[in-house]
Amino acid sequence: MRIELTVNGERAAIDIEPRKTLADALREELGLTGTHLGCEHGVCGACTVLVDGGPVRACLMFAVQADGSSVSTVEGMAADDGTLHPLQRAFCDRHGLQCGFCTPGMLMSALDLLHREVEPTRERIREEMSGNICRCTGYVGIVDAVEEAAAEINRIGREPTHEGAVQEHENTSKGRTSGTQAEVASGPEPSSPGR
């Protein structure tokens, strides 16, 4: 079946079998192997991506269901010039990863949290990250990293690669049909109405 979707701001059209998941499409059809597949039944969280701005397990959604959607993956987090997103930076600085397998999912879940909450407590961070399993680092460094990234984003303004306050960003992102990399990193993409 032929589908069209926008991934990290770029339009893509692919032919795909209905039984292939969104994660399969990203990895195999589009070569975006940053989205990892761990358990493939919705338990580990490694494949978490944002679909129309909301966090989704990419192994629990068939690619054909994402037809017409806008998808953000870990590849879209850093700025176009390669500058890491504050979350990526903080994961490095605070030892938020060891083997790195769970990291893309961790980053996308954390990104979703920071889109919704400006100053989450450690308890809230733990709660929101509880859908992502890490089997080597342990979670303290991850919670530290998310906490630090939240503070950093608040310090430099909500849009890391541009100047601008939260409100401004929310206003400007509405009504666009696709996201740039900076947008992926800094806020939810507009969702398709009526879906």
Added chain:
Amino acid sequence: MKAAPFDYSRPSSIAEAVKTLESAGGDGKVLAGGQSLVPVLAMRLGRPTILVDINRVPGIDTIEKIDDTTVRVGALVRHSMLIEQTHLPLLSEAATWIGHSAIRTRGTTGGSIAHADPSAELPVVATALGAVIHVHGPDGQRTLSVDDLFVGPLETSLDENEIVTAVDFPIPERAGFAEFSRRHGDFGLVTVAVAEVAGTVRIAIGGVGAIPIRPHAAEEILADGPTTDEKIAEAARLAATAITAASDLHASADYRIAMTEEFTLRALNQAIGTKAGVN
């Protein structure tokens, strides 16, 4: 861990969806949020020949207060939307306990009810409230009480070609919700919802039986005369005797019984307790 091949259909109306199911002769399956169905397919515990994806059927994704006593929730309403609505706080509270953010973005009310997992939150809440289920099938529309819906674990009385389109939840005068799970986002070992609807207190307990359990003896003692702390404690004890607990990897039967009493007590105290600030 990949689903076996299937045909995919994306109907634009419920009538079309029902027709497609019918033509599959029992081998079709409705795909809504997919948070339970897709794992089943991935592990090949199910091999439907066709999936009927109702996600783009218009008009079944809204929450609406249809009168002073009832909130109608469309089948495609996501758990994240249930959290945000304010008509029915019990529903909002229960939805925060469902899985994780990424699950709640996709998972739907209709899907959870039709999937009939006895450990899931929404079947328990629907049972406590005495919800009414709207269903479309080959013979048209009908409604049925939640009391007639759940038959066993993952089993309902619905025909294989029927689709849940909405759930009417009565707005309770008072309500309480208490869930016990080992890790945040897990299915509850014990989940208790209490609701007083039109003066009658109903209790539903999930995770400890084939379907959400109504401890009738406990409900009856609460129906008789004024509510006291002693009566609430007695109702919680009776609730624990209404379940047939089993031991497994996660908990022993005795522990489950003890937790059923404790969490029923908590939900009752929240709903109808006499102590201020009890949780």
